[in-house]
Amino acid sequence: MLLLIRQMLMNKEQILYEDKDIIVCHKPAGIATQTARIGQRDMVSEVSNYLGAPVKLVHRLDQPVEGILVFAKSQKAAGELGRQITSNQMEKYYYAVVAVNSEVNVPVLDEADSVQNKVGKIEFIEGKNEITLINYLYKDNKTNTSAVVTKDKNGAKRAELRYTLLDRSSVRNFVSESLIDFKDIDIALARIELLTGRHHQIRVQMSHAGMSLLGDYKYADERTKNLSELLGQKNVALCAYKLTFNHPITGKRMSFQKEPESEIFQNFSL
Numbered sequence: 001m002l003l004l005i006r007q008m009l010m011n012k013e014q015i016l017y018e019d020k021d022i023i024v025c026h027k028p029a030g031i032a033t034q035t036a037r038i039g040q041r042d043m044v045s046e047v048s049n050y051l052g053a054p055v056k057l058v059h060r061l062d063q064p065v066e067g068i069l070v071f072a073k074s075q076k077a078a079g080e081l082g083r084q085i086t087s088n089q090m091e092k093y094y095y096a097v098v099a100v101n102s103e104v105n106v107p108v109l110d111e112a113d114s115v116q117n118k119v120g121k122i123e124f125i126e127g128k129n130e131i132t133l134i135n136y137l138y139k140d141n142k143t144n145t146s147a148v149v150t151k152d153k154n155g156a157k158r159a160e161l162r163y164t165l166l167d168r169s170s171v172r173n174f175v176s177e178s179l180i181d182f183k184d185i186d187i188a189l190a191r192i193e194l195l196t197g198r199h200h201q202i203r204v205q206m207s208h209a210g211m212s213l214l215g216d217y218k219y220a221d222e223r224t225k226n227l228s229e230l231l232g233q234k235n236v237a238l239c240a241y242k243l244t245f246n247h248p249i250t251g252k253r254m255s256f257q258k259e260p261e262s263e264i265f266q267n268f269s270l
Contacts, residue, residue, distance in 0.1 A: 023071050057078075100188050130162045157198055161192055163191065
């Protein structure tokens with residue numbers, strides 16, 4: 001019976017690594033990391049069923065997001081991985097597909113080293129095609145949403161990420177239908193390094209900076225939501241494609257990488 005459950009729920013290709021202490025898996029978009037809802041699939045349950053023993057949750061990905069997760073098989077391993085997260089020793093990298101106004105230039109590296117404007121603080125990394133976004137986010141537990149706020153708001157938490165736009169092209173290259181209402185929009189592939197772990201952080205910060213993620217019906221602007229519907233993008237175009245950390249027992253530095261499976265990413269050369 002256990003073997004049957006394993007075959008039904010866990011695809012062998014989802015498992016990127018496993019030993020006696022940890023298991024690293026790929027979570028498809030649309031499956032929750034963990035849920036208490038009866039009948040709803042979630043990764044904690046599926047991995048536990050696969051192993052025949054409960055796993056320890058270390059970190060999460062939003063349900064509409066795909067990507068790499070590491071689970072611990074013991075409390076000791078979970079505690080050490082948790083410590084690495086809080087001390088920023090666990091590195092998390094993402095690909096995102098965003099909508100950008102074609103008439104607006106995203107800040108480039110030959111501008112000022114640091115600027116402060118309505119999207120928050122933007123820092124430029126000399127010699128690298130990277131931009132750092134720094135905002136303060138507030139989570140509303142009643143609505144399960146987060147928003148950019150001022151630093152002095154009670155409960156605000158600092159949020160920081162680095163992003164690079166790897167590729168950018170007109171929306172007309174993605175669909176053949178008449179797009180007169182979207183002719184001023186480009187679709188771009190962004191690579192993001194998450195430097196803090198705030199609730200819905202990437203989705204909130206990128207949207208606030210004028211680069212809403214396709215498929216994000218919670219934080220994107222209305223035009224991006226409409227474009228997402230036209231493109232048939234149901235899940236958030238975000239993938240946690242690379243995860244790097246120290247093995248919780250041996251201390252060995254480990255890195256795992258997997259290209260996105262969602263169709264929207266196939267329009268780009270990764």
